[in-house]
Amino acid sequence: MTLEHKRVLSDADFEPWFEKAQKLSQLFREIGMKYDVENTFAYPTIKPFKESKIGALGIPVEFGGPGGNILQISKVVSEMSRGDSAITLAYNMHFIMFGIAMANMSDEQNKYWGGRVCGGELIFGPFSEQRAGFSGLADTRAIPQPGGGWKLYGKKTWGTLSEAADIITSSATITDAEGNLPEAFEDRVSSEMMYIADWSVDEDGNGDGVRIEKSWNALGMHATGTHVIHFDGFFVPESGYICEARTGLFSSLEWASLMFASIYYGMSQRVLEESRAVLSKKTLGAVFGAVAASDVKVAGVGHIIDGVGDMACKVEQNRRILWQTCNDLIDGYEDEWPLELRVPYIGLAKTTVAANTTHMAQKAMSLVGGSAFRKGTIFERLYRDSCAAMYQPLNADQTYTYIGEYLLQPEELND
Amino acid sequence: MSVFKDADEVYKYIGGAFATAVSDPKFIEATKGTGLVIRLIQTDPDCEMIIDWEGQKVLTGAAADGVPSSVQLRMSSDNSNKFWQGKLNFTLAMAQRKVKLDGKRSLALKLLPLTPGIFESYLATLKAEGREDLIVS
């Protein structure tokens, strides 16, 4: 089935869900700095997040949820990200994976797994592997078992939210009984499955046939706890098969690109907020530089006024492209796009928001001045965290490739 | 060298399978009110068909010229033979530009749930015509 984008939850009924997001956002804001420094997942957020049941916002009414749509989910993600983008990026994996899984699961699967999400459970989705990130066909092997189902062997290198999740959705390539991957490329594509299964690990990250290697150490997004996941005989029952992975991912990739766009839109709001807070008050006093005067406030300096104005424009551009793209899906405007360009056109929201936000985070460093460069300031953290925007799918380079190829393609088919 | 001798063979087997499908009550019910009219364009051998689900008719060759359609599907005749048996990975074929699909997405999606039934119809046509050689294993 495909999950239709529609308007079900009224603005009034959405309000309490947004209030939950505001509360969580406040909590994330209070503790975000601590977990950035400690470089670990923000464990105290797990209980309040699960208890809020906000993870169920998008579950359709027929499967027991309130039926929030992609725009409403985008709004709660951005609101939480305004509090702390790294902590929210972790929980964002849940919204992404629930969307992708629900768009591809059978009604029976949706009823079962949707019910669990309504109860507060969380999903994570480690798809990317070492060799070629998200676009690499899974080297993780799913070996068929005599009694049905598969045992998984391999490694996923980007496992955000693994320490808080109760459910895993991921990809693996179905092999023969001896564990050999299909040789022909087409068979390999067809044998790559998306699956869903129970996820249970102890405090040290050890579970049945699975292990979290707690090795996250990166430039930014410290509090995401994006660890390496090792599969060594992890069992997935036949009932956990969702679909052929690439078909499923590409038909519902909006859940990844628009949710990531929501993260960076929230981050851009925070960059503007923090920049205003500093730049509206900062006084330079007596200076001799581009301006030479006895008592200079930065709020009166031309390039700073323009810089803040530019930031505010970028925040508004972010909101427009993100919300309009969500509405394009909900209102069916996507019908006007060439079919092949659906994925990159949706991706444009993410690449535009990402470019605006990374630009803003860097600009804030320069407008605020050298103090922003010191460890522990919000600006250097936003700057580091914003760099992650380059990586999540679709990235800008591949978006341009898709569109350029379409525009330049010859009339003949590629046989 | 295509698996089909000429366009007439394509019309007989693929067109024949669609002719059966469009008048099948389960397809009539499933396509009611959809406005789904597919233009199927094949190369090697070159041929063109209109599959009008609501009008319950299949037009081939010159009869299909200029007839309006809501979804256009273009592929080689060999890939079409595979596709209508459920043996072509459509996502991959699209990504590699071996298949071109044009039209409104909301309409193209209406084709999806029909495909298992069309596969059955095509395989049954090939078997009934004694053309097991066209069946992809």
Ligand SMILES: Cc1cc2nc3c(=O)[nH]c(=O)nc-3n(C[C@H](O)[C@H](O)[C@H](O)COP(=O)(O)OP(=O)(O)OC[C@H]3O[C@@H](n4cnc5c(N)ncnc54)[C@H](O)[C@@H]3O)c2cc1C
């Ligand atoms: C903070 C953070 C959290 C993340 N969490 C998750 C997670 O929970 N789950 C998950 O699955 N992933 C996650 N990712 C991974 C993210 O999706 C990867 O960065 C992504 O998969 C790209 O892979 P890569 O960075 O290894 O680059 P590669 O894929 O190795 O790319 C290298 C270069 O090749 C290009 N390239 C790659 N493939 C193609 C192609 N098919 N065609 C043309 N060019 C190509 C790229 O554009 C790039 O220039 C996370 C990333 C970050 C930063």
